[in-house]
Amino acid sequence: MNSVDEILDYAIDQEQQAADFYADLAGRAEKAGMKEILLDFAAEEQSHKQRLLAVKAGDHKLTPEQQVLDLKISDYLVEVGASANISYQDALIVAMKRERAAFQLYSDMAAKVPEGHLKEVLQGLAKEEAKHKLFFESEYDDRVLRDN
Amino acid sequence: MNLKDLLSPFYVWQRAFEKPYTSIRPIQERPGAAAYRGFHINISEECIGCGTCHKICQNDAIDMVRVETYEGRSGDSGLRPRFDYGRCCWCALCVDMCPAGSLRMSNEYTWITSDPTEFHFTAGVEHTTWQDNPLGYHRAEGYHLYPPKRIEMEMLPPEVSVQSFDEVVAGYSEPQALLEADRCIECGICVATCPAHMDVPDYIRSIRDRDYEKGLQLMYRTNPFPATCGRICTRRCESVCPVGIQGEAIAIRWLKRFIVDQIQPQDYARILADQTGNSGHRVAIIGAGPGGLSAAYYLRKQGHAVTVFEAQASAGGMLRYGVPSYRLPDADLDKDINYIVSLGVDIRYNTRIGKDIRFEQLLQDFDALFLSTGLSVPSSMRIHGEEHPRVLSGLQVLADVASGRDPGVGQKVAVIGGGNVAMDAARVSRRLGAEVTILYRRRIADMPADTEEIHESQEEGCHIVTQAIPVEIIAASSPQQVSIKWGEAEMVQDPKGGRPRPVLQEDRMHVETYDCIISAIGQGSDLEFLSKEIQDQLAIEWGKFAPGEYQHTSLQKVFVGGDVANRTADAISAIEDGHHAARGIDRFLNPDARTHTDQEVN
Structure with missing residues (x-):
């Protein structure tokens, strides 16, 4: 992946894969109420994909300079499996971990390319993933850690 | 008639051209004295519409009227005082009594209009020239018509209270x-x-x-x-x-x-003289907590036969197994429960639905069901090492103590959490002789526990460490001990608003060793007793039921309530859910009854 378009295509594909992942999990979900929640997650990923498609079309700009709050919640949580019996807490952990991995991937790639447009796009994508991670971490903080 | 008599009416006209002795209105209005009791001023934002001014007014000069702006605010009736100056005698009792301190009087006293109906106005809502007048009558600082301080409650001193499980209050x-x-x-x-x-x-x-x-x-x-x-x-x-x-x-x-x-x-x-007839209908209740037994009480009064299925050996739910006796002695809980049971409520103890009896069987055998199974599953921290045997659940510690078992907390305990379960687990541990540290990820002001509980736990010697985030549980050198790694947190304002969020500071980590760590970070529902087919037919959001009107679900016979169906998760809300569901069940069972007033089901 050397061009901006290739990077964006990869990112768009990743968002689609994430949406498919949650939609598939929703189809298998056994716990009450989890199907709707996982479908919400899938819709969230679809909205990320739409945003990136808009970036590729030139209708929207990534903002690499924007600072995103890092709550560091997912950094110290254990890995959990995405089983059909997944709970809401675990579904959020899966989502947070996925966003964190994507953030790290784009951050690492940005660190390896020279200054220029490509670097800016990678940094912008990293910031996007950081925002997604913050979204799920805030949800975890509000709902799972509500009494804590 | 002489000439004088004839001309005298015309002499009056000469007065028309003289300077009058009266004036239409004073040219120079005289201002009222600085503390004069003139027209009312009400700071509507501070007023809560309690109506105390209306009640104390001896002349019925104050009505409480609905003001849309303030409707729906918690602790606010949405009403505001409307004054009738045809009745007001300017005594200022309303000002002296106003508990919110929002009402006072300006020193203005003239209001001239040709429309007599204008002498009514809603202070602070309708525009007046005196609303911002700083002069006039104010209640003196520190003056109250009733004692502002409550009668102090006698409590066991903390050094005594930690010696036993005797009631503190x-x-x-x-x-x-x-x-x-x-x-x-x-x-x-x-x-x-x-x-x-x-x-x-x-x-x-x-x-x-x-x-x-x-x-x-x-x-x-x-x-x-x-x-x-x-x-x-x-x-x-x-x-x-x-x-x-x-x-x-x-x-x-x-x-x-x-x-x-x-x-x-x-x-x-x-005293209560409750009448219990026989409607011929049978209702099953799952869970003998406050929600289930509240429903049982009102259902029996409606004449329905009630059978309660309880998984534990005693009734009360979290009130018995989650609230220690120093706050709620068993005898007082039993006073409530025994009276409900005395009305003919049949409780089947040690009976777990889904294991001992299938839920579908209840659906078949009873005319209506009320589910109030509470939140019984402790939340997991999901951090590394949490499965260590010296990590105990707060709920289990409280249940052990309630059942007369020693939870074996040891001499040095860390409690994770800031809710009532955490505070009770800490205070129970103090009573068992432990030195207790409470680790909480936010500030004391953010703790969901009752402020009294927080204060009492501190007085009893529990040490609260705030902005402390657990990140790992580590095995200690002795199997009887366990270590916890936690990091300090900085509170950061959420860019989207809401309460500040704790952010871990990775350069400020601590490791401490304890005899046990009690995890009390919250609890969730256990809906495993319902088959997937049944669950799919019920609206469930975030692990809780989402009932409709009268606690009714989309399953025809099924009503739900209590912690498993509300967001507040406290006893009084569960009690109301049970009462509300009883009304709904009665309507469901007797759809043709002429009326279903609250009085009928009370």
Whole structure:
């Protein structure tokens, strides 16, 4: 992946894969109420994909300079499996971990390319993933850690 | 007739051209004295529409009128005072009594209009020239028509309370209760805020009248757990009590307890005189907690046969297994439960639905079902090492103590969490002789535990470390001990608003070793007793039921309530859910009944 378009295509594909992942999990979900929640997650990923498609079309700009709050919640949580019996807490952990991995991937790639447009796009994508991670971490903080 | 008589009417006309002796209005209006009692000023934002001004007005010059802007605000009736200056005698009793301190009087006293209906106005809502007038009558600083401070409650000193599980709060004596009841201004703001809408002003009046039997009857209209709620209620009523704005709220919870404490259990049947007929309908209730038993009480009064299925060996749910006896002695909980059971409620103990009896069987055997199974599954921290055997659950520690078992907490304990379960687990551990540290990820102000519980836990020697985030559980050198790694947190404002969020500071980590770590970070529901097919037919959001009107679900016979179906997760809300569901079940079972008023099912 050397061009901006290739990077964006990869990112768009990743968002689609994430949406498919949650939609598939929703189809298998056994716990009450989890199907709707996982479908919400899938819709969230679809909205990320739409945003990136808009970036590729030139209708929207990534903002690499924007600072995103890092709550560091997912950094110290254990890995959990995405089983059909997944709970809401675990579904959020899966989502947070996925966003964190994507953030790290784009951050690492940005660190390896020279200054220029490509670097800016990678940094912008990293910031996007950081925002997604913050979204799920805030949800975890509000709902799972509500009494804590 | 002489000439003088003929001309005299015309002499009057000469007066028309003389300087008049009277004037149409004073050219120079004289201002009122600086503290003159003139037209009213009300700061509507500070007013809560309690209507105390309306009640105390001796001339009926104040009406409370609906003002849309203030409708729907918690602790606010949405009403504001409207003054009739055809009646007002400017005595300022309304100003002296106003508990919110929002009402005063300007020193303006002239209002000239040709329309007599204009002399009504809603102060602070309708525009007046004097609303911003700083002069006029103000209640003097520190002057109150009623004592602003509540009668202090006698409690065991902390150095004594930690020595046993004896009840900490002594309860009011009659003279104390009478003095405290005298402070109530009977505004009724508390009634709207109480989830069960208890008739607080009237049962407090029963204390002033020393008619405690009447007080008990009033309480049972909406709450069959008054002995319990008189001790451990979350008392939202007190949080909105207008007397608390410029003083201390009426001790509503302790007054409720006082009434119940005056009456012996053997007198309940005579005083309450509850009639239980036989409707021919059978209702099953799953869970003998406050929600389930509240529903059972009102359903029996409607004449329905009630069978309660309880997984534990005793009734009460979290009230028995999650609230320690130093806050709620068993005898007082049993006072409430035994009366409900005495109405013919059949409780099947040690019976777990989904294991001992299938849920589908209940659907088949009963005419209606009420599910109130509570939140019984402790939340997991999901950090590394959490499965260590010296990591205990707060719920289990409390259940062990309630059942007379030693939870084996050791001598040095860390409790994780900031809710009531965490505070109780900490205070229980203190009573078992441990040195206790509470680790909480946010600030004390953010703790969901009752402020009294937090204060009492500190007084009893629990050390609270705030902004402490657990990140890992580590095996200690001894298998009887366990270590925890936690990091300090900085509170950071959420860019999207809401409460500040704790952010871990990775350069400020600590490792401490304890005899055990008690995890008390919350609890969730256990819906495993329902098959997937049944679950799919019920609206479930975030692990809780989402019932419709009258706690009814989309399953025809099934109603739900209590912690498993509401967001507040406290006893009084569960009690109201049970009462509400009983109304709904009665409507469901008797759809052709002419009316279903609250009175019928009370």
